[in-house]
Amino acid sequence: MKLNVFFTPISIDELYFTHKTTVVIDVLRASSTIVAALKNGAKEVVPVATVEFAMKVSGGMFGGQTLLCGERNTKKIEGFALGNSPLEFTEKVVKGKSIILYTTNGTRAIVKAKFSENLFVCSLENLSAVAHHLVRLNEDVEILCSGKSNTFSLEDSICAGKLSTEIMKTKEDVELSDAARASVSLSKSFGKNILKMLQETEHGKILIGNGFNDDLKYCSKLDITNIIPYFSGNALKILPNNLEGESNKNKTE
């Protein structure tokens, strides 16, 4: 099995992902928000690459069943129902709803990888579940870090490194690209105190400055769920073959 990491989606063309197995990571905060929404009973999360497309998609759906959500520069977009804080996506708010989600980095990365054969979303909270599923799949994996405005983000690369490390715990013949080797190394150097690491990243500091310190605490939790968001038919749903995922899926449909 080969593991490769891209530190930013701009490095690569969307056609590259055709026939690939891809994992998109956006630790702060889209990955966690998507997992939170699905965990709390959202029917699906539709990731979109532009605000305009978010409004267009939302406009074609029936009111009440759809929530238009997203952020620009960490803050909720005016007129949208929710921002991009996982804490907003409670069961009361999202249960049974289709979530249309636009975020500066994460949802754009997912849309870029849309031609993948298998496309999953990973955050720290479902990291081991994703790793174990990838081991079962036994395909080469492209880990796509959402990054920060087309540049490197430390927290995503560390999550990529932790994911790679978790895969290598149960899989022996893993071949790492340069970027994957770097991620593993960075996860060892910076990954011991995750909350502290998040608070010291560029993105973490901006979020704290905008009052989202509780989001950092939420996003720092490791392996608290088995839910794996899976992209199919332009929407993310809970991967049905995953154990906890299956039970949640039944709950929401």
Add this chain to the structure above:
Amino acid sequence: MKLNVFFTPISIDELYFTHKTTVVIDVLRASSTIVAALKNGAKEVVPVATVEFAMKVSGGMFGGQTLLCGERNTKKIEGFALGNSPLEFTEKVVKGKSIILYTTNGTRAIVKAKFSENLFVCSLENLSAVAHHLVRLNEDVEILCSGKSNTFSLEDSICAGKLSTEIMKTKEDVELSDAARASVSLSKSFGKNILKMLQETEHGKILIGNGFNDDLKYCSKLDITNIIPYFSGNALKILPNNLEGESNKNKTE
């Protein structure tokens, strides 16, 4: 002083570099080739971003005084005088000549950063000289890794980390971006045995496969020269204010 690193030139627009102090790194091999050419008496190195432009520039100059050099996929371009191996750029071959250089990653990165207020080229062999000059300048620094076809390259990031570390030895109030912190960490993890590290990178393996193992040995040497290539008027020359640079400059003009 702020230090920032870009792992690939595609992350950033060329106008970003206006008024900036920038260091371009391409360990394998453009940085070393440029240093070698200037060290051995080349009048200047003109970095170009396309093969077509290389031929156009070369055509407008007088034969004999100009050498058209460069590589595609590590190999010399057909019809060009030299490839991109620093070992080819001997005094006998390059003395007094204008070198027109096209390489897949390095010269394109230099051209991208052409609007910089100060633009230097760094490799392992002149790393401390560049670091000391940057400390003297005392400006914020953008370190631009040439990368590999728009993606991450381990050797460039490690060189960026070593450069940052060297700066921090004599400068106290250095502020590192996420990518700069990552580079420093990677240089600590992978930078002990440089030749081994180069041989184990993706690019290093390709070069070895194409018979360039001696280039890796050459490019692995740390701090063997004080020459700093400086971009001015569309060409790289030896930075005049640098001590060893000055003596070499006088020698070549």
